[in-house]
Amino acid sequence: MKLTSTQTKLVSALSNGFVDQRFDGAEELVPRFIYNNKGDSMLMHIERELDCCSSFTFVIAFVTESALAALKVKLADLAAKGIQGRILTSNYLAFNKPKAFQELLKLSKVEVKISNNKAFHAKGYVFDHEMGNYQSVIIGSSNMTSGALLKNYEWNIKFTSHDNGALTEKLISEVEEEWTKAEPLTRHWIEQYRKLYDSVPRQRMDEELEDVSPKYAINKHVIEPNKMQNEALSSLADIRKAGAHRSLIISATGTGKTYLGALDVSQYQPQRFLYIVHREQILNKTMESFKNVLRSDFYNQFQDKYGDQTETKFDEQFGVISGDSKNFKAKYLFATIQTLAKDERLSLLEPTQFDYILIDEVHRAGASSYQKVIKYFQPDFLLGMTATPDRMDGFNLYEMFDYNIAYEIRLQKALDEKMLCPFRYIGITDYQYDGQITDDTSKLKWLVSEERVDYVIKQTKYYGYSGDVLHGLIFCSLSAEAEELADALTRRGYTSKKITGNTPQSERREIVKELENGDINYIVTVDVFNEGVDIPCVNQIVMLRSTQSSIVFIQQLGRGLRKFAGKDYVTVIDFIGNYKNNYLIPIALTGDRSRNKNSARDDLESRQISGLSTVSFSEIAKEKIYQSINNTSLDSLKVLRDDYQNLKNRLGRVPLLVDFQKFGTVDCTVFANRYKNYYQFLVKMKEDVHLTANQEAILSFISIELMNGKRIVELLLLRELIESKGFVKKSDFRKLMRDQSIFYNENVEHSVERVLTLSFFVKASQEKYGDKPLIMIYEGGYQLNEAIQKYLVSQKLFQQLVEDALFAGIMRANRYNVNQQFTLYERYTRKDVCRLLGWEKDVSSTVYGYRIRQNTCPIFVTYAKSGKIDQSINYQDRFINADTFQWFTRHNVKIGSKEVQAILAPQTTIQLFIKKNDDEGSDFYYFGEVKVDKNSLKEESFRVNDTTEPIVKMALHLKRSAQYDKYLLFEK
Known part of the structure; x- marks a missing residue:
């Protein structure tokens, strides 16, 4: 046959x-074992199959809202293309929540049925491919739950079979039989099922979150701190023991800062305590939290004395200074800054009256009202708390707290630690009409048009929320937009109220209470709720404005991250228009502050952020962000100046490159790429610095050529030469390399010598770097250039900046496997490759697609060729599967040519480097060593400018299968 x-x-x-x-x-056909290991989750494989299928059928016993939310963007894109699907599920063990079935009904072009098989416990995903008459199937242990698709240790097998294969025939026959017997999912069925669900006791589901927040046990009067709070409390005690009187806590919203403050007050046992907050709205909630913590102290001390009056006496310990409440005599006072800063209020309190003062949202402390209060009081200990310490107003918050940071936990770590509620971020394109879309200049009429409101409602309804009642926050651009949008939503059945800067505090409190009680569905606001608002029930956040800063984005995202009973996740729906700042979205979500475009592009591809939080972009929205990244300057002088000033404020001195590396902010190579060296940037910052031209040339060489850390050897040799006063024995340095398991051989040693003597570089580069070798080579060792030695002794700044560049490079080298020549999936330029391969000269300008030299052949592939690319190099280089890459030589080459025979020679090592397209600059991902399948060699014809020339096609087998998430970068 x-x-x-x-x-x-x-x-x-x-x-x-x-x-x-x-x-x-072929990758799409090769069987795969899937168990949610690094870069290879079940969710990725399902999305990959959905990308290329003609229809699909999911046969799964258990479905949760959270898992479905992670797939809704992909399913919506498929529906827009007319691709249909089926989902067969069950009421087995009454596991599925009724609301999960309601969410299934929302899916467009997806038919859902409920199996009548009482023992239905199947877990299979079937994808049809009409073009090839075959099916892809994933069968194993994964139900459609977040844990099963993202993190749990699951066992699944993906395989393919022709539609007339025996296995497929049996499988499809079984699916169709079950499908025929099953009944359609309807609203009536869900209502009947709800009765069953409510009557059956169930074990705790894997979607429900472990609550690590503090608990108040009323019978014991005890609050148990969580892990973060224990670490912070210990640090605060150590800081005070060392004699400090001020300290700062930096903690993401929702991680328990208020309870931490109360626990530290309990630890400190002040005679009198003052708590200062910006917004009256959370004052009473804060006081109740402190009462929960401090109650046990009071009961232990006074219950025998007061008996039944103990609680009353305890309450008398607390007072509020805000609005009409002016209790100045209580032991524990809680005040708004607006009230406290008034002269007539301050005068009623002595400067030394409080031995412990805590300021919440302390990033506002640069304001005159705060400064007035802070300068007035003289507490023994001052604690500040904030989630966003870096300010753009020039105020140095760190200096105010004597640079004592007791504890710091950012959003991504808090999510990993399960301290916050996971989120489903959904980036979709904003409303479009006749080719127009919302942008930075859109007027009110457009923003609140009937069509846009209808579109917003359609999307928010589709993407939904966790829980039974909608508690939503909508952030928009204009106060007038908030008002009209709230009215428009209310008219359409979604009761909404606006809160703007002009809304009185009393009215704000009432509106928030209405949202909490479920009396309204949405609060529509304009940046008012960025901070200082605690509404744990919020389960849907809608962003109808451009992202102006990463700080504001995270503040608004944080409004929904507090844990709350019945809330398994928060839905974040971001309507992405033609905004110039779209590039900030993936950067904010991942916490990436490197200012590196390659990192920003990687951020855009991040599917799973931290813990069980996921990010989904519609195809159009993703393209808009990708364009924004390509079109913007992440390393503009203004951006770098702000980063520099923030770090300078934090350190209380001029920051060095190692400081940027240590604190995870600007990548040190950004300064080198833009300014050649950090000295030139300091000049831009108007710091009092000066280097000679020769000194700067040496610093530029280290910064540009070595500081990227892609090979650590040169950095370590220069460091050793400086520390040993200018001379290092070769034998000692070889031993150092062996002891640290660093990739080092004769070829590397010779290469390092050529690099540090500048022999490796072309003439223009040698002149740029001072035209003098950095080292002198002797038979037994290396000596530092005499001029450099003198500079190091006579010019302190030069010594500092050289050592800084070396140590920053050594720190950056941590991302690479120093015991290997190259690191898989890291990026390298052609010049990097020439250096790391140990070639005698930098021939990167003539390498082009590949070059054979010294028994090595690096291959550089631009995967998506530009439409403007020369026809003569527009080859169909592509992955056949994750193990095999189809590659073409340059044209006018035959199998018998010297060039091809050199590639095929057994002594030739071939290394594969790939980049997505030319927009990504000159860096290529390293995919490892490859071997030519000689049976695949084929000489073909290639037409160039009306001339037919020979070209050789071959299959390259990867020594190590491409990591699935990296493979998908090119095959989506």
């Missing part, structure tokens, strides 16, 4: 998976 082309491919793919991995097999 003659096989079709698809059947032939399937034979190879199945042979690869089940017989011998040396058989070639």
